[in-house]
Amino acid sequence: MKGRHYLIACSTLLLTTWITRVHAVPGKDFPMAAGGVMDLRGWDLSEQPVRLNGDWALFWHQLTFPPDTPKGSPAFVTFPRLWNDLGLPNKGYATYTLTVLLPKPSYHLAMQVPDCYSCYRFFVNGRLICSAGKPDTTAERAEPHWFNKTVNIPDGADTLHLLLQVANFWHSRGGPYKQMRLGDRSALFLETDRNKAVDFLLCGCLFMGGLFFLGLYLFGRHDKAILFFSLFCVTYSYRLIGTDLYPLHAIFPDLSWFLTIHLEYLTLFLSITFLVEYVRRLYPEDVNHRYINVMEWFCIVFAVISVLTPPSIFTRLINPFLIVMFAYIVYTIYVYIQAARHRRIGSSYALMSMGVLMVTFTVLNLEYLGFVGRTQWVQAIGYISFFFLQSLILSFRFSHDLKQAKIQAEQGARAKSEFLSSMSHEIRTPLNSVIGMTHLLLMNETRSDQKEQLEVLLFSANNLLSIVNDILDYHKIEAGKIEFESVPIRLPELASNIVAGFASFAREKNIALHLDVDPGITETVTGDPTRLCQVINNLVHNAIKFTNQGSVWLRLKAEGREAGSLRVLFSVEDTGIGISPDKQRQVFDEFAQADSSTSRSYGGTGLGLTISQKLLRLRGSELHLRSAVGKGSTFYFSLLFPIVSEPAVQVAPVPKTFPHPGETLVPPAAVHAQLTGKPTETTPAAERPLADVCILLVEDNPLNVLVTTKVLNRWGAQVEHAGNGKEALEKLNPLVHRLILMDMHMPVMDGYSATMRIREMGLTLPIIALTASVAKEEHKALYNYYIDEVVTKPFHPDQLLRAITKCLISE
Known part of the structure; x- marks a missing residue:
């Protein structure tokens, strides 16, 4: 590094000597x-x-x-x-x-x-x-x-x-x-013309460069170094056309001499002031701030004198000012050498730029004092080189700031992701208790007024869960963490399941819910049924919510076939309140609805359509809208599905709310028949499908332990509880326990470590993970830990029963 500094100094001296000769x-x-x-x-x-x-x-x-x-x-x-x-x-x-x-x-x-x-x-x-x-x-x-x-x-x-x-x-x-x-x-x-053209060119470059950096400061990161360099460029640009050959006077011959002489000296004093402040802001760790303050105030005093006094006085200041200017240049070179030693951003370019500036000012002053002849081209090359090198410094500095901002943004995104994940877990855990206890109460003999109150409680809890899911989905889309599956599906059956899932919601509002499927849609296609259901569910749910009378139609129409693919047009029509033309774009914005009264009257976060639009755009499609106030709305989109001959995967619908209370997804009698191999019974024994099944419940939350235990006991299961993974290993008896329900986040020893220890012991009994996380990547990771099934909290009792049944049958 020292050798490079010595080389720059020697080059500067040799160049000055050559120009002088x-x-x-x-x-x-x-x-x-x-x-x-x-x-x-x-x-x-x-x-x-x-x-x-x-x-x-x-x-x-x-x-x-x-x-x-x-x-x-x-x-x-x-x-x-x-x-x-x-x-x-x-x-x-x-x-x-x-x-x-x-x-x-x-x-x-x-x-x-x-x-x-x-x-x-x-x-x-x-x-x-x-x-x-x-x-x-x-x-x-x-x-x-x-x-x-x-x-x-x-x-x-x-x-x-x-x-x-x-x-x-x-x-x-x-x-x-x-x-x-x-x-x-x-x-x-x-x-003469060439010299004037060079002056105007240099002035224009310096002035426009100053405006560019000023804009960069105003509309970018407010770096004061960029601000003061831009001010230096703007003020010094006047000296290129207002001094020496005075080309500005040729264009404006009537300019007042008293005005121009004040500007000539004022711009000199101010430009050096801005340059001093620029160096201070560029490398504040390497400057002597007291010395910089003295030089800066010296320049400011000269500038004030040039404004307030006549030319006969302030023009006497030029010689002492030149001495100060050279002292400043020498000190600045020292500062840049220190910055280069400490490996500051762009310090090498800064050092070279000051060497160039020193040569330029030396030649300029030698010409002013009459020791050399015209050196305009040398000055032009010097100014251009200086500006270019300073631009490189600020570009490196700006890119460094952008890189740091990117790192901070990524850290913020990770922190937000961790926060949302943590909040999801913290919200879902108590919701599991609320929803689970509500289901238990509904399973009991309740009065009609109590049943109605419990249904309201369950509906509200499910809506809260829906809001949490929307926020998490939106965050995942924004973070680019959405993954799409490609599995065989049959679109008519998928649409039928969705309509069936919303049938009770439509009945409650006395609205007719219809399904219209094009007879030409007969092939099995590949796609992501979960995300497709999510989009259609959002549209159907909104259509029912905003329709007070009339009907809602879900339509599937084959638009055409091309190269082994089927293009299908999906549309959801309603006879609801409609949306005015000036509000139709707004409904696709985040957290937005047509107007504030809509949110007050119907509720909701306003994220459903946004999520649907973003999911469709990721699949190369677009969600469109036709609507008229008071006549209803139609949301529609088209997707291209590859046609396959493989069996379709049956996917249960995922409506915005859980099924109506009282509806059972899996009848306990059917579960009993699957477990025992006997025909379906209607006897009380059939209502206890898990009779004589001993389950080890590993859970640290007392309320979740209470809810899960009561649900399992109602189905006849025997439950033994462990508060953490270590305690589970101590209580586990493979001769007694047929299945483990494992919470994944616990103190002392979490579910991941406990599961690995169990598998390392050679035990193959089924393990079902109970987790508040809805991230698919985490669910995939759970299966890598030899987990047999994953049940997401808060769970519907029948969802848990279905997972237990599947594990016990395949045991």
Whole structure:
């Protein structure tokens, strides 16, 4: 790392030396004026322009207009040279003259006339060629202006009599300070246009880059480093067109000189202030904040002075400010070296950028002080390189912030997933007790008023469970954890099961529930029956809920066959309240319903349609809606199913609520017949299908133990309880226990560890997992632990009985 820093420093020094030598002001190689005369008769002006440097005749405190000639004896002074350096006052007026002897023939010549402090008129052979401002003998009549011009020289002349009027009453410096150049007309005009174009290009790039980073700050992460770099770019961009060649003044020649001079110095002081603050924000761990504060306040004080004082005062600040600026650049390089040592983000690029900036500012100030000639292309390359390297730094910084934000978002998503999983478990556990005890009470002899109250309790508990399931499903879809199965199914039977599952709900509302299946749908197809049922259940349940009279139709129509696949159109029609056109898009939004009164009147989370839409989109389909207020709604979608010849899988419907209380999914008599192999009985013995079956219940929740034990005892089973996996291993007797009901989340030893220990002991008795988790991946993991069946809490008693029956029959 140290070697790289040394290499950068050496490269910077060598580049500065090379630029200084290449662009140094020539001496012997170019002709020089002497005694107010410059002899160019031996110079080919078409090959290379010449600088009109040397001794010009100076007439102090005279403003002579051709054809008059200056009075008195002139003083021959070096041109260009500030009055301050000649021992003259910085405020005043003067006339310069020079006679130029041209080679013959001299055609198609032009002259570059730069700005002076602070206004000038330029005459050639008695003719006014150009001017900037209005030189005069008093400040009241004079008018300052800065303007660089390239002007044509009359053809055919063999001698040029140059007369330059200069006046200054406002600036801390006075007189000419830039070189005049005489040469081929086309070459000089091309050079002038090219230089102005470069300035405008650089200004535009810097200004637009500043706006880009400002937008990145405002609409992205609010990184103050990005903000201050954008402010630096915007403020410094003015200096590219408002100084040196002053191309801005060529476009707006009437701009006030007093306004532009204030802007010229103010933008310099502010841009360095923003650059100082940018470095502080970029690497705050590596800067000396006290030193940075001093430099920043120094720049701010200079900026305030440039606003509040006249040019004659604040223009004196430039030399001390240049010293501060170089000190800042050196310190910034030190900061970047420290940042590189500590491996900060983009520190290597930062170090290179400051090296480039130091070279650029060095060359710029050498040109300003007159030690080198025009270095515009070097400056252009320097500015572009600096901006590019700084952009790389901020890009790395921004991408790093995005990466950190992504990591935090993933951590937040994991935390949310764990929270929802935990809350699901915590909610389902007490719900299991509520629903289980309600079922037990309904199994007993109850009065009609008690039965009605228990049914309301069960309905409410099931609705709460439905809300929990919706939230979990929505989270799984958003997290991209939804998996689709592909198993053989028969669509007519699936639709029939769904209609049967909602029959009691429709009867309660006195609504006719119909099924219309296209006779052409006869093939067995493959798909995910669980998710398909979930979508149709949501639609049918909503149709019944929002219909007060009339009917609900579930329709299946074959739309066509293509390449061994069947496309089916599913639609659910109702004669309910309908949805207004302006609200039809809203019903598919998360947690949204047509309006707030709908939620108050009918309840619900508003997630059912959202989940259905997202599930269908994952399958390449879309849920559509046709509706009219007061006339009903039709939700429809189409799916493409591959046709197979395998037997279909029978899947029980999963309605939004459990079956109506009193309905039995699996009659106990049928279970008894399956277990005993005897015909179905109607005797009391048939109501005890698990008679003489001893079950080990491993559960740590006392309420769940109570509910499960009473349900099993009602079916004739003998139940022994263990509070955790360790206790279960101690109580387990394979000669006595025919089956284990294992809760998976328990203290001391959980169900996973206990199950593994049982299987390691070589015991093969059935184990049914009781879990509050509904995640399919967790259920798959349970089967990997040699679990025979999984029952999700809260469970319907008949669901538990069906799982026990299946395990005991296959035992």
